[in-house]
Amino acid sequence: MINSSLTQLGAALRSKQISSVELTQTYLDRISQLNQILNSYITLNPEISLAQAHAADQRLSSGQSTPLTGIPIAQKDIFCAQGWLTTCGSKMLHNFISPYDAHVISQFNNAGAINLGKTNMDEFAMGSSNETSHYGSVKNPWDTTRVPGGSSGGTAAAVAARLCAAATGTDTGGSIRQPAALCGISGLKPTYGVVSRYGMIAFASSLDQAGPMGRSAEDLALMLNVMAGFDERDSTSLQRETEDYARDLHKPLNGLRIGLPKEFFAEGLDNDVAQAVEAAIAEYKKLGAIIVDISLPNSKLSVPVYYVLAPAEASSNLSRFDGVRYGYRAPEYSDLSDMYEKSRAQGFGAEVKRRIMIGTYVLSHGYYDAYYLQAQKIRRLIAQDFTEAYKVCDVIMGPTAPSTAFKLGEKGDDPVQMYLSDIYTIAVNLAGLPGMSIPCGFGANNMPVGLQIIGNYFDEARMLNVAHQYQLATDWHSRAPQI
């Protein structure tokens, strides 16, 4: 059962081969067995999960079910869920029981899905290894001495280890795609504005986007059908016709034009990753695709641009954590200013403080034009590169990350080395495009490699089609770690 697709699980639930209570309990048992090794969940709440499962079973009996009714889904701990501890991986929110639901959580609740638990993550989604979490590192289920990637590392490890049927993530600079690649699962970051950010704790608001993580493109399509949609409570939510993201899964790929950016295959890419990605491209040729060489000349600037824009927005977003209305307050202080400074110093971890300081500096008097404005201008150049590329290709492919999963602690003291793990994913966020990662083989030490698929704006259905056809022809996505 734990290796079944969402479609198979839905059919089993509707035909009463299994109840949602049984299915939920199966996952809860597996979690209690394996979470002490992987640390992929921060919070479990079996009482709530099982009560939801009971309600789902009733709904399934009444014939009012949706494709996800009764299916246990894990939620990244960045989504506020009423009655659930919602920490965002931070000591700052160690006691924050959310009084309301994020839009994404409401959507899953309305669909009758089960909230199985809240997954571990880098603190405030700032990290690429899940090592910045206040609740401890997550271990990669393929090798527990290695990182799962980040920031949605708990989600990626939980999906790979079959500790949930599917789960949610968020992606500001690669936080869905990079951990998906490092843990050998599939993940999709939609076009900016497709999924509401309401109740999703903000990091960099002009880049943050939620998306599904699962074991196949088909599962992602069913998840995105629930997550996507207009929400007036997010001022950047897009008003569009409702789509069925699974509608094109079965289309053949004959004549599909795949753009390969030369910058994604240059210095800095590990050999084992390059080989697996090239083999995947060869498979696509067999499926009828045409390869087009393209260039994204400004993509090399995406890391510096990102490390101005994201910290600038984060420094503003995180100013709300002041120890007054919710979250951590220092036990001792002399006056109001001292209370702010000590609460923030004690409540935030090192990486979060570092980024708040970068952001504060670039936004401070006299530096705005040189940093923030210059970064926003280069952001346009980066987006224009993609617009040019899509004149000659339908999708863009390349590696998701420059290496497979690295060792825990390996990049601990060098923030710049860590930032470069996201070199192939960040440009996609800056441009606001949809991007995904699917497993495409194994590199050195038998660690998974991810293939990145970047689509044009609102081309999620086509990307899922492109991924699904590959997953019909190969079985990398169905490989499971021995744990």
Add this chain to the structure above:
Amino acid sequence: MSLSITDVKKVAHLARLAMTEAEIEAAQAQLSTIFSLIEEMQAVNTEGIAPMSHSQDLSQRLREDAVTEVNKRDAFQAIAPQTEAGLYLVPQVIE
């Protein structure tokens, strides 16, 4: 580019982060490395390029100026560090 100790202290104050001297020194070294990476931007000619804040060039949606939220004061204050009589408590700021 390198930041001075004074720069770091000023930024820490603006960001309301209490820092020890040792933390200031460590931050100075790390931030300087990060700003060396960021400096790569300065070589790019962006004359005539409009800054991009969002991928979809949309104007802000407007709505009627009407109350849409229900009063959840009790639920919100239940998770506050310190409240009294429906108010959030902070150290006294006016003598």
